[in-house]
Amino acid sequence: MSNRYAVILAAGQGTRMKSKLYKVLHPVCGKPMVQHVVDQVKKLNIEKIVTIIGHGAEKVQAQLGDDSLYAMQESQLGTAHAVMQAASMLEGKEGVTIVVCGDTPLIRSETMESLFSHHEQLKAKATILTARIEDPTGYGRIIRNKDGLVEKIVEHKDATEEERRINEINTGTYCFDNAALFAALKKVSNDNAQGEYYLPDVIEILKNQGEVVTAFQTNDLEETLGVNDRVALAEAERIMRKRINESHMRNGVTIIDPNNTYIETDVKIGQDTIIHPGTILKGKTIIGGDCQIGPNSEIVSCEIGNETVIRQSVAHNSSIGARVNIGPFAHIRPDSSIADDAKIGNFVEMKKAVFGEGSKVSHLSYIGDAEVGRNVNIGCGSITVNYDGKNKYLTKIEDDVFIGCNSNLVAPVTIEKGAYVAAGSTITKNVPKEALSIARARQVNKENYVEKLHLKQ
Template identity: 35%
Template sequence: MQRQAVILTDVDTSLMKSNTHTTLHKLCGTTILQHIINQLKLSGVYDIYLTSKEGLDETFESYPVLTDATQLEKQDTVFVDSRSPLIFNEMYQSLYEEDMDNIYVVDGQVLIASHKEVSNLKLDTIDNMAKQIGAVEADFGVFIVETRKELANARYLYQTVILDKLMDNGVTIINPEQTYIDSTVEIGMDTIIYPGAVIEGETVIGENCEIRGDSELTNARVGNNVQIRHSVITDSEVGDGTSIGPFAQIRPGTKLGESVKIGNFVETKKSFVDDGAKVSHLSYIGDAEVGKRTNIGCGSITVNYDGVNKYKTIIKDDAFIGCNTNMMAPIEIGERSVIAAGSTVTDDVPSDSLAIARERQTTKENYYKN
């Protein structure tokens, strides 16, 4: 059976006390309006109309505005309040399966009407439309989101649905009450999520991973057998078997290979760190390529910015970068080369070389005077 939907977007938004349209507020990473559209599509409804686009953004530009009920096709129609994000596709399906021509969900503001009545309906509130055709009240109730408190309640309920689904699919959530995961996130079997984790956007996490407390992942792609401890990862990729943290920041454009170690207080940005490389602590790796099995010592920095332009650092396989090294980009450090601790390197270093770039120590004896 073909179905169509009309989402009533010309609703009172004043109670939200916001410059943003009520339906554009986010619920577990997705706007309220997009939630409704997603669930309608999952239930088999693809012809979707809005009653107004005022206050909405370009995301919904492709959906036509319904100004007259005669625009609708002769098929059963779902009318739904744009502030009703907790009606899931199974609920829409169950309404149709009630085998009634007209069904009205009082709290959730949903009406299903047959095409015989659609042409007679005025695009007013669902409540008024239901009264016009004597709609039957459904046996389940959900609520509309009009205020910040109701948004918080809806978020709590929807988060429970998300976490339950993940746990049913083999993910361990240590404490659901203290875990925040968006509806758009995918997590593999036998991964453990510890309390305080915030996982958002289009994040995908593989199997057998550990995401320790207070970690924040946004649009991250994480492989299998990865351990992340108290760290922030944004718009980046993490290979299998890699460990990150504690207290690392993986900034946009980073790609970490397999079995990489990123230790405490390390920051990376727009860099590729290849398989088996180690950046163990207190370092900044920006606009760089780091080769396989390379070791970067504590306090090392790729100096990528001269105040005007950004430049690239290339460190090839099996290099050893001593502690407290400044690598002045653009620069290339060859395979198996060693940079002595405390060096500020300004020139390329050939493969199999030792580079020392620091002043010779001067010691003045008997310097201290009473």
């Protein structure tokens, strides 16, 4: 196998997107389009990946980082001009170069591998990735000879009636003999209405030199979709989401309603987990086996243990153990760590808290900036009062503590092992081990108060 190189075209602004965000950075299932392309290309044993950048160059580089080398296209003068910007890194090298657009997030590594193999087997100088489409209006047609080799690419406006009936189209992805590519690029003219240098002209130049030009047809038209506006972006999202959901289902995950379940590309889910409708799984989320998630839950970059149930709740950037029961309507904010067998009930908010094994906070409570031990019970309406308007402080609740309903724990404070806090207390000082702390006003009953009140009226 020859050396392999890749050029990714990502310099365009994408004016039809009507957005401040540069086109190739628009996300599909949580990942920028150009990152999808680079991730697939990286699977192909590529020697060098060169991304052509222009509009939004710094942000594209920040996204891709060390995944690619970069070449700047200062002025967008066409696709051939864009590829030529990689000459300083690739010209003169022996091997095969794939050219792929950064706005084609659905393209698969398997298809690109087949394109490479086809190109190498036929010893071609250029190979075009093609597809068949029911209505090819507006696309360049692939004209083949009797041997199946490519004679030319004819743009729709230049095609004869017979050529327009051809439904095999140019997808804009190519493999080239690297040396032949950069030699031909020097001969591309901008003698056209737009005054630009077009990469398909390289095909004609190579044909005129008597070189072999082939085409490899993909059976999956969807993966060739180029995203130029928000309508195409939504279509790419739909197709990618379907792929992701089907992959999880084939791996043993039950998704009750795939059309209403939204899972990003990097999410991992264990076998026999059930995902209910309306659930959104994002970021680097990892979910164990035998879990139940949803309905209508949002999980972002969380690690979740086996047999955990999360219903109608939100959890972000946190660690959740096995056999935990969360919700409905709980909010797990970032940097929380919930141990095995814990219960986080309805309308509970947790932030930057460590919550111990077997502990429970069943309803209507806020646990923020806290360390909660094992087998703790926190009653309804209890709050760790962590903020004085300027600084935040830590509440420590040790093992086997019982916090009565409607208690305020004013940090910094420690409730030691086995202690009880009476309902309605506001705790401002540490509570000793196995003590009962009562911090509330003494009850006073005023006899015959109502009768006296009515006499005054």
